[in-house]
Amino acid sequence: MKSTLTAASLKGGAVGALKTVSTVEALRRALEELAFAGEIAPGEPLREADLAERFSVGRHSVRSALQLLVSDGIAEYIHNRGVFARTFSREDIDDIYVLRAAIEIEAVRLARERGSDHEHADAALHTLRQLPADSGIREVVLAAVAVHRAIVAEAGSRRLLTAYDFMLTELRLLLAQAQSASADYNPTAVYHEHRQLVDDLWAMSPVDAAEHIRQHTASSIQGVLGSIGYLEE
Incomplete structure (x- = not known):
């Protein structure tokens, strides 16, 4: 995949943040968003001299x-x-998916114990449902990921959500790499799949809900592995 790392990328995106955050943070955000957009190839060298020249910043800022x-x-x-x-x-x-499943299983258990009515998940599902039929795969996948994050938010545990967010950094990057080799997702089908998931998790017994999460996770793993070629090994 050809990289699009250019000074224009920074100026068109995170450069506005240079007025309110450090150069280092603005550059980090710009590179992060390019990675999440699948515009930096896996294994691509990130050379200090090249990045300093392209983004018109000092090498010490690039290094940081x-x-x-x-x-x-x-x-x-x-x-x-x-x-x-x-x-x-x-x-x-x-x-990554083992951790994702473990956090979601515990989050659903806690959410149900505290009497959550899955309003956060419903709000995320509403956003997913509103996506146009011709939405790109990245937009659909991010909306689906937001549903899973909202499920974790139902637990009301700040630390659990923080741990999930840390995992999501890696997951978003992994999904960006997998998406580059995937066909477009149908947002309507993805919505119905996740609407059913949320309804089932709150209707099933705790044991069955945990197993349902594991099965959903296993299906997700197979999709990612197939997209990036591991199933061919």
């Missing part, structure tokens, strides 16, 4: 921004080689 991306799991540092856009192994993918 790259360190933040590495700590966030969006880039990876390889000794004696430099910083590269993150790639995911089969083990990485399985691990």
